[in-house]
Amino acid sequence: MHESGCQPGRPLRILYLSWRDREHPEAGGSETFVERTAEVLADHGHDVTLFTARFAGATKHTMHERVKVVRGGSRFGVYPHALSYLRKNRDRFDVVLDVQNGVPFWSPLAAAGLPVVNIVHHVHKDQWPMVLGKALGAVGWVLESRAAPFVYRHSPYVTVSQATRSDLAGLGVDPSRVQVIYSGNDQPADFSRYADVQRSEQPSLMVLGRLVPHKHNESAIDVVAALRERYPTLQLHIVGSGYWEENLRAHAAAAGVGERVNFHGFVDEDTKHRLLAQSWVVLMPSQKEGWGLTIVEAGLHATPAIAFEYAGGVTESIVSGETGLLAADQADLVAQVDSLLADAHLRGKYGENARRHARSFSWERAGCELEAHISSIVAARA
Structure with a gap:
C-alpha cells in the first residue's frame, strides 16, 4: 500500500529551508522527514542543499552524507538569513522546499519565479498560546492561518497525513494543491x-x-x-x-x-x-x-x-x-x-x-514520492 517504485527524472538542484537540522538539540519528527528524504534525493543523483539555523557549537557549513548543510541565524534569525541566501543563490536551484513549522520561510517573496513547495506537518492553532503566550500566540496564528495561505496561494503543498490535508483546507488551501506523502521509518539493515x-x-x-x-x-x-x-x-x-x-x-x-x-x-x-x-x-x-x-x-x-x-x-x-x-x-x-x-x-x-x-513505511518510498512530485512541478513550470 505504501511502497512505490522510483523512476528518477533529470537531476535537480534542490534547496530545503528548515528551522532545524538533525544535529540541532531540539530536532524532532519534521527534521527527520527533511533529513531522510534529502538523503534519498541525494542518493538518486540530485544536488541537495539544506539551509537551517545555527546553534551552540554548530559549524556554518557541513555535510550530512551527500547533503550540503548551510547554517545561518538562530531560532528566529534563521528566517531573514534564509531569504537572503535564497535571493543571492536562486540561480543555483531548480526548486525550493519550504518547511513550515508554524511559520514558513516566506520563500515566494525571494524566489523570483523559482518553484516553491510548502511542506507542512501539522497546523499549530492550539500550540501557539502554549509556546508564546496569548498575545504573541495570536500573532503567530494570524501568520500561519492567514498570511501564509496568501503568500503561498500559487504554491503546491506536501503534508504527511490526510488529517493535516483537511486542516489546511480549513485555512483555505485547496486540497487539490496538497500532496500527502507519509513519513518513512528507520529500518536498520541488521x-x-x-x-x-x-x-x-x-x-x-x-x-x-x-x-x-x-x-x-x-x-x-x-x-x-x-x-x-x-x-x-x-x-x-x-x-x-x-x-x-x-x-x-x-x-x-x-x-x-x-x-x-x-x-x-x-x-x-x-x-x-x-x-x-x-x-x-x-x-x-x-x-x-x-x-x-x-x-x-x-x-x-x-x-x-x-x-x-x-x-x-x-x-x-x-x-x-x-x-x-x-x-x-x-x-x-x-x-x-x-x-x-x-x-x-x-x-x-x-x-x-x-x-x-x-x-510498510520506508524512507526510500517517501523520498521517491517526493522526488516524483517535485520533478513534475519543475517540469510543468519549465
Whole structure:
C-alpha cells in the first residue's frame, strides 16, 4: 500500500529551508522527514542543499552524507538569513522546499519565479498560546492561518497525513494543491541486533520526543500517578531533551511519582531503539501531531502505542484496535493504558500488528514520492 517504485527524472538542484537540522538539540519528527528524504534525493543523483539555523557549537557549513548543510541565524534569525541566501543563490536551484513549522520561510517573496513547495506537518492553532503566550500566540496564528495561505496561494503543498490535508483546507488551501506523502521509518539493515532485547521485567511506559509544552508529557506522568497503586512498580521513561524538562520534573514530584519517572535526555539511535524494545507501551500524549513518527518506530519493536484521537495524524499512524489505541480524553487514556498493561496477550497481538504496519513505511518510498512530485512541478513550470 505504501511502497512505490522510483523512476528518477533529470537531476535537480534542490534547496530545503528548515528551522532545524538533525544535529540541532531540539530536532524532532519534521527534521527527520527533511533529513531522510534529502538523503534519498541525494542518493538518486540530485544536488541537495539544506539551509537551517545555527546553534551552540554548530559549524556554518557541513555535510550530512551527500547533503550540503548551510547554517545561518538562530531560532528566529534563521528566517531573514534564509531569504537572503535564497535571493543571492536562486540561480543555483531548480526548486525550493519550504518547511513550515508554524511559520514558513516566506520563500515566494525571494524566489523570483523559482518553484516553491510548502511542506507542512501539522497546523499549530492550539500550540501557539502554549509556546508564546496569548498575545504573541495570536500573532503567530494570524501568520500561519492567514498570511501564509496568501503568500503561498500559487504554491503546491506536501503534508504527511490526510488529517493535516483537511486542516489546511480549513485555512483555505485547496486540497487539490496538497500532496500527502507519509513519513518513512528507520529500518536498520541488521535489525536482528535488537532481537536479544527483553521487555522490562516491571511494567513500563515510554514517551519519546522534544520536551516542550505542546507535547503534553504531563499527561503521561498523570497516567503513572493514576495507576501507581494498581501497578506499584510501574515506570515511565521520558526520552528526549528540551527546555520544558524542569517543569516536567516538578510536575512528577508534585504528583508524587518523581521516583517512577526516568529522564534519559537526548540519546543515540541505538539506545533509542533499545528503550523502545524494552517498553511495554509507548505513549504520545501530544495535542497535535502531523503523523507521529515515534509510533511507527515503536512498531518496529512490536511495541503498541496509545495517543489522543483528536491529535490529527496519529489516527493514521495508529490503526485503532489493531496496532494500538486512541483515547478520547485523559480518563480514557488512563483506562486504555490499564487495559494493555493488564493483558499480555492483547499487548502481544497489537505489537505484532504494529510491527507489520511499521514495516510498510520506508524512507526510500517517501523520498521517491517526493522526488516524483517535485520533478513534475519543475517540469510543468519549465
